[in-house]
Amino acid sequence: MKNQITKIGVLTSGGDCPGMNAAIRAVVRTGLYNKLEVYGIRRGYQGLIEDDIVKMESRSVANIIQLGGTILKTARSKDFKTPEGRKIAYDNLVKRGINGLVVIGGDGSFRGAVDFSKEYDIPCIGIAGTIDKDITGTDFTIGFDTAVNTAVSAIDKVRDTMDAHDRIFIIEVMGRDAGYIALHSGIATGAENILIPERKTGIDSIVNSLLEKERRKKLVNLIVVAEGFELGGASKIQELLKDKLPKAEIRICILGHIQRGGSPTCIDRLIASRMGFHAVECLMDGRHNVFVGIQNNRMNYIPLEDAVKSKGKVSEEWMRIVKILAS
Numbered sequence: 001m002k003n004q005i006t007k008i009g010v011l012t013s014g015g016d017c018p019g020m021n022a023a024i025r026a027v028v029r030t031g032l033y034n035k036l037e038v039y040g041i042r043r044g045y046q047g048l049i050e051d052d053i054v055k056m057e058s059r060s061v062a063n064i065i066q067l068g069g070t071i072l073k074t075a076r077s078k079d080f081k082t083p084e085g086r087k088i089a090y091d092n093l094v095k096r097g098i099n100g101l102v103v104i105g106g107d108g109s110f111r112g113a114v115d116f117s118k119e120y121d122i123p124c125i126g127i128a129g130t131i132d133k134d135i136t137g138t139d140f141t142i143g144f145d146t147a148v149n150t151a152v153s154a155i156d157k158v159r160d161t162m163d164a165h166d167r168i169f170i171i172e173v174m175g176r177d178a179g180y181i182a183l184h185s186g187i188a189t190g191a192e193n194i195l196i197p198e199r200k201t202g203i204d205s206i207v208n209s210l211l212e213k214e215r216r217k218k219l220v221n222l223i224v225v226a227e228g229f230e231l232g233g234a235s236k237i238q239e240l241l242k243d244k245l246p247k248a249e250i251r252i253c254i255l256g257h258i259q260r261g262g263s264p265t266c267i268d269r270l271i272a273s274r275m276g277f278h279a280v281e282c283l284m285d286g287r288h289n290v291f292v293g294i295q296n297n298r299m300n301y302i303p304l305e306d307a308v309k310s311k312g313k314v315s316e317e318w319m320r321i322v323k324i325l326a327s
């Protein structure tokens with residue numbers, strides 16, 4: 001049965017990622033197509049609290065599908081973590097008659113939507129926008145593909161100089177809790193070691209693998225480490241390796257925020273468009289408090305609560321592939 005959704009709000013929250021604009025465009029145009037009024041909420045939950053809300057038209061989202069960042073801007077809102085803040089946010093929605101919300105963001109933003117939906121009867125639909133791909137229940141999150149491709153092209157450049165000098169290079173990529181950027185970019189650039197938060201890897205095992213490669217005259221070694229690896233990022237790994245291998249030439253490179261920016265890849269634009277479209281359909285179909293995922297090329301609607309509870313696992317298959325191909 002169709003719900004009486006008439007006015008919807010869309011916001012981007014938490015860390016930005018390439019493809020958020022494509023998702024906003026899809027939400028706005030699908031909403032308008034279905035005769036809904038659509039409101040853009042600026043600066044995430046903070047804008048909701050400060051009533052920084054603008055009516056969106058088809059032209060408001062013209063020529064943005066190719067842009068990184070988010071035209072609605074994003075913010076981290078401490079106020080929304082308090083019941084008082086969420087009450088003001090709710091009052092602002094009621095004042096405008098907005099009766100459905102699309103939240104584009106990561107697990108933190110989903111946690112906010114879960115808290116909000118426990119207190120107020122405004123359906124929230126999430127769209128997973130995070131370069132880290134740290135949300136379970138979906139094969140894709142918006143921004144991941146772009147971030148990985150940015151990392152791959154940067155690592156390729158570093159590899160040229162690495163090769164010229166027979167050096168060990170440690171490259172740090174983003175990923176506080178999830179190592180997917182490290183895993184995918186590492187495999188795609190032929191890294192010898194990939195260090196991720198999901199797996200314990202002792203420093204001795206890294207040293208042993210370097211020594212073993214040295215014995216085989218493989219002198220160029222690329223280590224890709226996720227920032228959230230349990231022993232630390234690139235600087236820390238460099239320090240630990242220097243202790244054990246004082247003669248080795250070890251360089252580091254921290255890719256940092258370049259991974260967040262830039263024009264979204266085709267895949268990110270496609271999934272953002274698809275998820276944005278389905279998020280509005282969800283609201284009209286009366287779905288409550290789910291996020292839109294894609295699994296095995298099918299839409300998957302997962303309770304927001306589940307998205308924030310479970311942590312992803314990196315498959316053993318990929319780890320075996322890394323080990324065998326880097327020999």
Ligand code: ADP
Nearest residue numbers: 014015076077080081105106107108109111112
């Ligand atoms: P991301 O969505 O990228 O994971 P954050 O973790 O910073 O980013 O979360 C974005 C915003 O979501 C926070 O600034 C806050 O406003 C809101 N939020 C996060 N956790 C909660 C919570 N437990 N309760 C209410 N709001 C929350």
